[in-house]
Amino acid sequence: MADATIIENATDGDIADWLAQRLGEAFAATEGPVTITVPGGSTPFPIIEQLLTRDLDWSRLVVWPGDDRIVPEDHEASNTGKLRKLFEPAGAEVVTLTIMEQVPHFDLAWLGMGADGHIASLFPNTDPKLDEPRSILRLTPDPLPPEAPFDRISLTLPSLLASDQILFVIRGSDKRTVFDQALAGKSDLPVARLLAGAKQPVTCFT
Numbered sequence: 001m002a003d004a005t006i007i008e009n010a011t012d013g014d015i016a017d018w019l020a021q022r023l024g025e026a027f028a029a030t031e032g033p034v035t036i037t038v039p040g041g042s043t044p045f046p047i048i049e050q051l052l053t054r055d056l057d058w059s060r061l062v063v064w065p066g067d068d069r070i071v072p073e074d075h076e077a078s079n080t081g082k083l084r085k086l087f088e089p090a091g092a093e094v095v096t097l098t099i100m101e102q103v104p105h106f107d108l109a110w111l112g113m114g115a116d117g118h119i120a121s122l123f124p125n126t127d128p129k130l131d132e133p134r135s136i137l138r139l140t141p142d143p144l145p146p147e148a149p150f151d152r153i154s155l156t157l158p159s160l161l162a163s164d165q166i167l168f169v170i171r172g173s174d175k176r177t178v179f180d181q182a183l184a185g186k187s188d189l190p191v192a193r194l195l196a197g198a199k200q201p202v203t204c205f206t
């Protein structure tokens with residue numbers, strides 16, 4: 001079971017500073033690109049807007065959506081569309097998730113979490129496995145989440161765990177309770193399964 005560093009009451013700017021620090025360290029540690037996966041939903045985008053004001057060589061960054069809704073990129077529900085609009089003008093590359101992609105090792109895996117304990121699009125009904133042989137899956141959440149009632153494509157638990165460090169940004173007391181129970185090994189929700197498999201540092205901003 002992972003132990004996590006919990007940083008409470010963080011502002012989007014605090015999280016952007018933390019991310020800039022981690023990315024700066026990753027850029028300094030290699031000549032090549034730095035590869036991260038980032039979540040969709042609503043939380044990450046204001047943080048990314050602030051992150052991109054920091055003075056880093058964004059042309060060295062490769063961004064993988066952790067998941068997406070199966071909609072065109074110009075659809076308002078598209079995570080990839082939003083990430084492209086933010087990262088590409090700064091010079092970063094945003095990968096298109098397809099089940100044919102070879103998923104790399106990530107310098108950082110950034111996740112959100114739903115109140116039902118889903119991460120990426122690994123909803124409880126999809127019964128995500130730590131020994132899943134596939135890297136990317138197409139899934140149908142059941143029930144379909146009302147805020148984004150679409151089929152999904154998602155990195156799997158092994159893909160997300162193939163990372164040097166894991167970041168969660170989880171806002172709200174309900175979600176914090178779900179996260180704490182998962183961290184304590186008191187649930188079998190997707191977030192708990194990921195935490196059970198994590199050997200790398202886990203940081204959670206609330």
Ligand SMILES: O=C(O)[C@H](O)[C@@H](O)[C@H](O)[C@H](O)COP(=O)(O)O
Nearest residue numbers: 039040041042043112113114120
């Ligand atoms: O495509 C998605 O919706 C996300 O990848 C999903 O896993 C998200 O991270 C959580 O649902 C939290 O979403 P909020 O940040 O909106 O709370």
